[in-house]
Amino acid sequence: MKIATYNVNGINGRLQVLLRWLAEARPDIVCLQELKAPQERFPEAAIEDAGYRAIWHGQPRWNGVAILSRIGAPVETRRGLPGDPDDSHSRYIEAAVAGILVGGLYLPNGNPKPGPKFDYKLLWFERLVEHAADLIAADVPAILAGDYNVMPTEKDVYKPERWVDDALFAPEARAAYLRLLEQGWVDALRTIHPDAVIYTFWDYFRNAYARNAGLRIDHLLLSPALTDRLIDAQVDAHVRGWEKTSDHAPVWIELRDPIN
């Protein structure tokens, strides 16, 4: 089973790129971020024509997350993280698909730092850490996939010294990510490639993709009940080179079928 995450940076402006990648990669489950579309403007028909059922949480202009599946309709279990009923951002959606609990997330960017946006990032991250602990406690096969807007280590940044004051590389954000790992979540891409330099995002500026000046900020974290099934994890970096493409590339994992 192939599970992917992809920050599309505008699902309508990016629809042809998304469909092309879906046809090429044929992931079974996909978490999408940055739909940048209100709820009623999600291109459901085109997604269904491509063979996928979808649930989504839109928002005008910004944010927005979705879960796609071509192995049965996602059964929604949650929309938005617990802990702040006044949070208006569409950044978390969760569903049961094929015996796996799939959480798709778009963690706040947090820049500029310091400031209210950075405070919001850390508060949102705290809510994610708490919810992640509940999922671990439930001992279910689960995956938390999406744009975390955090480079976990210096290896995950093309030029770490340039990012020391940035919200994406802030010690507080990296510490929060580390707490997820300490709970038992496993960074799938890093597990398959312990030492490689791997990026999932390249800035539109400064010819960043051609220079491979990238960041690794899109992650798929596996609960302990899933880690034994991990057999591969890759970035479809070539998609970043397509016309009218997102600044992120799709990231995916392959899981073997459960024993029983």
Next chain:
DNA sequence: ATGGCAGCGCTACGCTGA
């Protein structure tokens, strides 16, 4: 160190992103 690019809503340019 800075500004560069891109999508959206809207039809001019501000906001946001990373």
